[in-house]
Amino acid sequence: MKVLVVGSVGYDDVETPVGTRTSQLGGSVCYFSVAASYFTEVGLIGIVGKDFLDTDRDLLAAHDIDLSGLEVSDGKTFRWSGSYIKDINDAETVGAELNVLGDFDPKMTGLHSDVPYLFLANCDPDTQLSALDGMSDQLQLAAGDTMNHWIAEKPSPLSKLLAQLDVSVINEGEAKQLTGKSNLVDVAKAIQDLGPRDVIIKRGEYGAVWFGGDQRFIVPAYPVQNVVDPTGAGDSFAGGFMGYIGATGETDAQAFRQAVIAGSVIASFTVEGFGLDRLANLSAGEIERRFEEFAELTTFDSTHGLPLRELQLAN
C-alpha cells in the first residue's frame, strides 16, 4: 500500500438541478480512495454502521482499495444531505447525522502505519492528530484537509495538526477563514507559516493553485458542460494528487505540478455523475484523453517573448 487515507465514509442525500439521489455512497475517503486507485495502491481508515451495504464494499474492493481499516460498528453510518439548487458550485448542507462517525478512533495497524503517503481527509482534527500519531517513521509525506466547522470549533488541535503537515489541501474560502486574509498570496504564506511547506488551494470551478517553496502552479478546472453533482470533487482532486505521488514516489516541484494535474483530471469526471457513478467507472483511455485536453487548454508558446515596441517613457 502506497497511500493511506483517513476520514469519513457516509451515505448522502443530494439535490442538484439535474435531480435527486438518496443514500448514495459518499464521504471523503470513498471519493479520495477511488480517485487514487487509478494511480496506485490505496487503503482507507474509516468507520461505518451495520447498515453499510455489501454492494458498496464491493465497489471499493473492485478498485483494489484495502478495506482492512474499515471498522464496522453498532449503529448507523454517517449521513449527510445537501442541496446544489441555489448554486451548483456551492453545497448547502441541509442536514447531517454523525452516527458512528461520532465515535471514530482510527486504529493504525502495522499494515497502515508503515505507509509512506498519508492523507488526512476532512474530519475532526483530534481524529486527524490521532491518526498521524499512529504512523511509523516510514511516513514520507503527510497531507490534510479541513473545513469551516473545525476552523471555527477546534482551532487548537487544528493548529497542532497543521504544524505537523507537509501539505495543506484546502478550499479557497476556508483558507481565507483560517488565515483571516483575503489575498491569495497572503493566504498561502500565512498557511505556510502555520507549518505546511506546500499549500494547495482548491478553487472549485476555477481550479487549483499550488504554492511550494519559491514555486507556484495554477491549473484551471476542466470546463465540464454537464455538471450533475459536485459532491466529492475536492476529495477526488486530493485522491488524484496523492495517487500520482504514490505511483511515482516523487515529491519534487515537477512531481507536484503533475500531481495537481492528475487531481484536476480525476475531479473533472466526478462532477459528471451523481456520487461515485462516473468516478468509479473510468477507463484509462478517458483519463488519458482528458489529460491531453488539459494540455490543450493551457498551452501557449513560452519560447518566444511578446512583440514589444520601444516606447520612450520617462521611467
Next chain:
Amino acid sequence: MKVLVVGSVGYDDVETPVGTRTSQLGGSVCYFSVAASYFTEVGLIGIVGKDFLDTDRDLLAAHDIDLSGLEVSDGKTFRWSGSYIKDINDAETVGAELNVLGDFDPKMTGLHSDVPYLFLANCDPDTQLSALDGMSDQLQLAAGDTMNHWIAEKPSPLSKLLAQLDVSVINEGEAKQLTGKSNLVDVAKAIQDLGPRDVIIKRGEYGAVWFGGDQRFIVPAYPVQNVVDPTGAGDSFAGGFMGYIGATGETDAQAFRQAVIAGSVIASFTVEGFGLDRLANLSAGEIERRFEEFAELTTFDSTHGLPLRELQLAN
C-alpha cells in the same frame, strides 16, 4: 495605426482598501490604449470636456497614442466614482455623470476608418454600432465589450452589434446575464450563436477563457500580492490582447492564445497601482519577466502521460 478603440474617457473617484483617489484619469479607452501601446500603434476615439487636463493628454501622447479622434466638447468630462471597500474584486458604482459622453457620436475620419483591428469598448451599443458602420473594408477584426446596464436597457442594438462582431470580450457575470445560462461552456456557445466566432470571458481574479471554433484556452490571473486598484483591469486585458494582434497581424488559434497571455500580463500590472499609475510606466523588462512568470505558473509536462494502473473494472 493598427488598432483603433472607441469608448469612454473619464475622471474617476475611487476608494479601495489601500486608499482613495479623486479625479484620476480613467475610462475604457485610456486603459485600453495605454495597454495596447506596448505592442502596437493605437488610436482612440472618445470625447472629453473643456476640463480635460493637458497633463492627461500628454500621458496618452507619450505612449504614441493617436489622439486625433479625441473630441473636445463644451461641458464636463464623464465622471465615475466607485468603491472596492466591500470587495476588492468587485466595483460598487457610487455615482456616475455622463456629461459630454451623453452626446458622444464617434466621427470616423479616413485615418480611423482604414484601421484593420477595431475594439468597441464598453459604451452605448448604438454608439458602438455607429462606429462599426463607419469602418472601411480594410477592417479585418472587430471586437467589443459591453456591461450589465446595456444588456438590460438596450438589448436590441446590442444584439445587432453582436451579430457583426468577430470577438466578444465580456465579464463572466455579464456573459451569464446576457445569455441567461450559468454553465461556462453553455454561456460561450450561446454568445457564439449571437454572432461572434470567438468569445473571451474575463473572470477577474481567476483569469480569462477563450472559446474559438473547436479550441479553448484558459489562463489564470497572475497572483498579484499588492492589489491597489482593480479599475481598468478588464480594459487593459483587452488592450493587451488587441495590441498583440495589431503587432503580429495574426488572428489564428495560436495567435489568440498568445494574445490572451499578452492581455493577462498587462492587466496584472494595472491593478498594482491607482488608475494608470502602474500601467502607464512599464519597462520592457518588467513585461518580459511577467510573461516568463506566466509560463512558470502554468507549465507542466504534457509529453508524458499519467502513471495509470490497470484496474479490472466492469466498464
